[in-house]
Amino acid sequence: MAAKSRRLSLRERGLNFEMLMWLFTRLSALVMYGLILVAMVGAFLMGARTQMNMADVLRWGFLSIAGHIQNTNIPDLEPWATPFWRLTASAMLLVATAHGVHGLVVIADDYIVHPRGRRNVRALSIVFLLLMVVAGLYVVWTW
Secondary structure (H helix, E strand, O other), X not given: OOOOOOOOXXXXXXXXXXXXXXXXXXXXXXXXXXXXXXXXXXXXXXXXXXXXXXXXXXXXXXXXXXXXXXXXXXXXXXXXXXXXXXXXXXXXXXXXXXXXXXXXXXHHHHHOOOHHHHHHHHHHHHHHHHHHHHXXXXXXXXX
């Protein structure tokens, strides 16, 4: 006899922090895919079809800063260094960093049993997140 699956409504489960973080992980991955798609379509519309190879287009898609295209055949970098692309790169940086650090915390929670250890890892993760975001935003906005 097969076991009956158990379904709980949202009201029975409750909306807690763990569920919100589970949802954040899924939605942040979708946001990253969307930002990559926007950057790649933008690159193709700005002339990357004939002036860049696919590796350069992908690099631009993952972090759309003008430094990623300065060694290509594109003669004018001005359209590639607009505030729109810097905001797109900043959004990608923020979402990807938060997504990745949250993933590291989830993995660490699987192996660290003691509550103090988990608290320390989470505090270090927040410090790491802030350092990476500050360094990344500096690169994006000063390149």
